[in-house]
Amino acid sequence: MATQTAPAAAATPAQPPPSPPRRAARSAAARYVALVALGLLFVSPLLFMFVTSFKSRIEAAAVPPTWIPKDPTLQAYDSILNASGTPVLRWFVNSMIAATSHSILVVCTAALAAYPLARMSFRGKNVVFGLIVATLFVPPVILIIPNYLIVGELKWLDTLAAVVVPTAASAFGVFFLRQFFLTLPLELEEAARLDGANTWQIFRRVVLPLSKPALVTLAVLAFLTNWNDFLWPVYVLFSPEAQTLPAGLSTLQSANNVRYDLLMAGAVIASVPVLILYVVSQRFIIEGVSRSGLKG
């Protein structure tokens, strides 16, 4: 230690004010310190959620809290998975079915609608597109009451259809895919037409295969949106078996007010699928979101 300090100390007086590369190195170091500190602020709560879900009831409420469970246990998972009032497994399946079908519905309807808006000319095109764009600015609060009545008329209350279908008219999706279709080289579609392909075949065999990245991005974003939707499922799904995971978490919380071991286990079950999806398709998600600010 001492031998290392001495030369450094001796060198200090001779050292001129930091040279530019030195200053750059210092600011790079400062940046890493700031980024890592911020990173800890994001990672540690999530880590604590995971850790707590493996604690016993008593340890989960212990003061001071432990970062490594003294006696790791699956008790919390065991008790929420087997409680009849809170069928977490059923919620998981519900969420999977709802988010998957919502995502498919959004991608199919948006891709079909975006294609003529990008490539065909027809009467009323600007009106239709203008109307779709305008709804991006309409606060969603205005739709809650009437949509509840419409869903009620359709006999969809307390069923998954209520959380899958009404939110599927995605203005963002149409907008996003139209933008993407406009960037595709027109020559390929023209060549296909010369080869005798009709509009549907061109769309199906030329445009869609070329648009895979955009379609995947939209599919992932739609899945996430639906998986995490909260207000709507809370009000349109009532029976325990009909809940999706986020709405179910709220039920779980009311049923187990300060049983944080159970709540964290529920939160972990709700997070794991989306975290896996995030790790696998992080590129698409972040690309999709960053492009929303630039090009819509």
Place this chain on the structure above:
Amino acid sequence: MTTSAAPLPAARGTDQRDDEQLSSTGSDPTASRRSATLSGGAAPWLFLTPYLVLFLAFVVGPAIYGFWISLHDYDYTLPGKPFVGLDNYQKLFSSDSVTFEPFWMSMKATGIFMLFSVPLLLVIPLLVALVMNSRFRGRNLFRAIYFAPYVLGVAVVAVLWRFLLDANIGLVNQLLGGLGLPDDTAWLTATPAAWVALVGVTVWWTLGFNAVIYLAGLQDIPAELYEAARVDGANRSQSFRHVTLPGLRPVLAFVTMVTIIASANMFGQSYLMTRGAPGIETKTAIYYIADTGLKSFQMGDAAAMSYLLTVVLMLLSVAVFWLFRERKA
């Protein structure tokens, strides 16, 4: 039907550039020639039909239907729903009605929340994006970490933070106690601490979302502009003011709009963390509207409230557009 505090990606996105493109599709000769290559009778409408069915049934239709509901004494549980004209709106402005006080309390709650969350969500993510706007190892990893809470959704985030902010056994109070600060703050049951908690959790949840959009905007600013500013002798803060900010203008306008709409829709945090407590002080407007319409089933009142809130938000949007308009030099 975007219902969480950050509008979900599916409800986002447009900016001036797209509006220009939209208005030019008809007049721009190259654009119409391009489109004309694939025109044909019923085909476009066949493509549009599935989307338009959903769009008319669950977006355009309800937006109009809601107004019709607001003109009726619409109690879901009663057979008769008499027409009452603008009574439901009038009630919102007369202090002797039952809904007057809780409604304006909830508007105030939304207002307080927005007053703090919007500026913080505009500034902090911008700072993060500025720090990250250069090449260095691990940049994508940090970006992915900061974005992660957004992916989890409001329910997980709110349940997690209710635990961390528990007044007795929560990690936050224990950490504060360890630092010699007060360790008995009632984060979830007393104001103003509850506002700090709600705003703080929201910033934690959506910071990464805004930062990612900012970062893409920053990377879109041509490096030559910074180079030119440097040659002209601009220092860092000058080049920030004269290159970065103008270059970011459309993105700033977009992030501002999105953040305002998201904050105005704050529901899950309040519903799961404070349950509106203390009293109904942290019960936001959308929370009160949903409860009035879908729990007490006073749908006429709730519809009128949602129209009023929408008008307020539209005026705010117009103000934002005006603020960020292209100024002539």
